[in-house]
Amino acid sequence: MKGAIFFSTKHGSTAQYANWIGEATGFPVFDVNDAKADPSKYDFLILGSALIFYRLTIRKWVKANLADLEGRSKILFSVSGAGAGSKLNQWVAASLPESLLSKMNHVALRGRMNPAKLSWVLRQIMKIGALLNPNRKASKEEREGFDYVDKSSIEPILKLIEEFQLSEVST
Ligand SMILES: Cc1cc2nc3c(=O)[nH]c(=O)nc-3n(C[C@H](O)[C@H](O)[C@H](O)COP(=O)(O)O)c2cc1C
Numbered sequence: 672m673k674g675a676i677f678f679s680t681k682h683g684s685t686a687q688y689a690n691w692i693g694e695a696t697g698f699p700v701f702d703v704n705d706a707k708a709d710p711s712k713y714d715f716l717i718l719g720s721a722l723i724f725y726r727l728t729i730r731k732w733v734k735a736n737l738a739d740l741e742g743r744s745k746i747l748f749s750v751s752g753a754g755a756g757s758k759l760n761q762w763v764a765a766s767l768p769e770s771l772l773s774k775m776n777h778v779a780l781r782g783r784m785n786p787a788k789l790s791w792v793l794r795q796i797m798k799i800g801a802l803l804n805p806n807r808k809a810s811k812e813e814r815e816g817f818d819y820v821d822k823s824s825i826e827p828i829l830k831l832i833e834e835f836q837l838s839e840v841s842t
Pocket of ligand 1: 681682683684685720721722723724725726750751752754782783784793
């Protein structure tokens, strides 16, 4: 089984998770902005994407490569501020074609956000978002930042990969 990881990141945490999964599995890791990121060369794909402004950043690449992803993609991991739940599922569903998503396992990972590293414009947008957010904890995080990046949270992904590999051997 030839597996590979394809990721899209804005601020680095999705890349960090993708590299950890790559180290643990030996699968090559590609940034989707890299011209060498060709999913047609692999038969087991793990897609990883940052979630920015309610959408997965990988969505345009997915659209452009849909024919090669159908039938190959197995696991999607999203990296967001919000944790797993219906809100996140809605944003993911609005980002990817149902035909692809329905055949994938989705694992929600949490990322990091450091306001000091954002552009001035993005910082102002986050401040306004914080003012409008009725959830006090989420509002504080939008204002002050957060860091949930944790290597152990890739364990469910490694388990799924192992299960797929075992099912390949037994069929
Ligand atoms: C401008 C901006 C917008 C964001 N929008 C959302 C959002 O809509 N929902 C969410 O759960 N997290 C949101 N986040 C948090 C990101 O998902 C989090 O920072 C994640 O780690 C980004 O992944 P990356 O580091 O790979 O770019 C946002 C972060 C930034 C900086």
